[in-house]
Amino acid sequence: NAGVTQTPKFRILKIGQSMTLQCTQDMNHNYMYWYRQDPGMGLKLIYYSVGAGITDKGEVPNGYNVSRSTTEDFPLRLELAAPSQTSVYFCASNLGQGHTEAFFGQGTRLTVV
Amino acid sequence: AQSVSQHNHHVILSEAASLELGCNYSYGGTVNLFWYVQYPGQHLQLLLKYFSGDPLVKGIKGFEAEFIKSKFSFNLRKPSVQWSDTAEYFCAVKGSGNTGKLIFGQGTTLQVKP
Numbered sequence: 001n002a003g004v005t006q007t008p009k010f011r012i013l014k015i016g017q018s019m020t021l022q023c024t025q026d027m028n029h030n031y032m033y034w035y036r037q038d039p040g041m042g043l044k045l046i047y048y049s050v051g052a053g054i055t056d057k058g059e060v061p062n063g064y065n066v067s068r069s070t071t072e073d074f075p076l077r078l079e080l081a082a083p084s085q086t087s088v089y090f091c092a093s094n095l096g097q098g099h100t101e102a103f104f105g106q107g108t109r110l111t112v113v
Numbered sequence: 114a115q116s117v118s119q120h121n122h123h124v125i126l127s128e129a130a131s132l133e134l135g136c137n138y139s140y141g142g143t144v145n146l147f148w149y150v151q152y153p154g155q156h157l158q159l160l161l162k163y164f165s166g167d168p169l170v171k172g173i174k175g176f177e178a179e180f181i182k183s184k185f186s187f188n189l190r191k192p193s194v195q196w197s198d199t200a201e202y203f204c205a206v207k208g209s210g211n212t213g214k215l216i217f218g219q220g221t222t223l224q225v226k227p
Contacts, residue, residue, distance in 0.1 A: 004156075031213045040122065042203060042217035043157075050212055058214065090156065094213040101147075102215060104157040 002026050006091050006105035013081040013112045021076040021108050023091030029103075030096035032074040033058070034066065036087040037107075043090065049074055050096065081112045115140045117206050119218035126194050127226050134189040134221050136204035145207035146187040147215065148178055152200045160202075163187065174198070196227045 007022045025032065030051050035043040035058075045058030049068040063085055065077040074093075078085060088109050092102040120135035138144065148160040161172025168180040178189045187204060202221045208214035 033214065035217075040219055042117075042119075042219045043215075044217075045214055048212060048214060056212075092157075092215075096213060101159055101162060102213065104149075106156045 004091055004093050004103050004105035006089075006108050008108060009106065010109045011111070013078070013110065015081060015083065015112060017081050018077070018079050019081065019110075021078075021089055021091075021110075023074045023076065023105060024072050025074075025091075025093040025103070026072065027093060027095070027103065028071060029093035030071065031094040032068065033092045033094070033102065034064070034074070034076045035090045035092065036060065037090060038087050046076065046089075078110075083112050086110060086112045115206060115208060115216050117204050117216055117218035119202075119204050119221050121221045122219065123222045123224070125224045125226065128196055129193050130225075132189070132191040132194045132198075132223070134202055134204075134223070136187045136189065136218055137185050138187065138204075138206045139185065140206060140209075142209070146178075146180060147205040147207075148172065148176070148187075148189050149203045149205060149217075150200050151203065151220075157203065160189070194223070194225050196225045199223060199225045 004025045033048045034046040037043045044060045047066040049055045090107050091105040094102045116139045118137045146163045149157040150160050151157045163170045163180045204218040205215040
């Protein structure tokens with residue numbers, strides 16, 4: 001009963017480095033999302049996907065990229081890490097088709113120094 | 114653009130006190146509303162949701178929320194809090210369209226003193 005799994009849980013990056021945050025879900029959900037959480041700001045949507053091969057920008061997409069080659073996986077890529085990307089990142093999934101309850105992963109705490 | 118506003122950023126209560134956290138949203142159409150909770154070091158979990166019907170919705174762990182359409186509000190309540198309710202609480206509204214996107218409020222940190 002894994003649900004939404006994110007790796008890694010913690011990471012420290014240097015400015016300019018790149019990395020991929022992994023997200024996988026085993027619930028056969030069509031819709032997947034990446035949010036970032038900053039203190040006092042709530043969660044902001046970075047990117048989302050409504051199915052394999054389909055992705056779209058959310059509210060704060062700059063500096064990130066995503067892909068959705070399978071239903072299960074939705075990795076988030078940071079190409080040139082910047083201090084402004086220090087945040088906690090949450091992946092979420094939703095069955096779709098009117099089912100709007102989202103299930104969240106444990107989060108990845110990223111620090112860019 | 115849709116938005117969600119939570120009035121209280123940090124609330125401190127003693128055990129057994131009553132809780133009410135405010136949430137207002139800006140969207141005039143049909144709304145789906147949610148309260149999520151995030152316990153320290155954990156992921157977000159759904160407390161309760163409103164889609165339609167009875168505006169008073171019951172959630173897990175004794176929480177409830179009331180949808181008041183005329184006030185664009187969806188306040189969270191609990192009659193008697195416990196130390197284990199210490200957490201961050203997020204109100205959210207489903208965004209427009211059929212993509213399931215959620216728009217979150219800023220969050221309210223609740224600290225319950227034993």
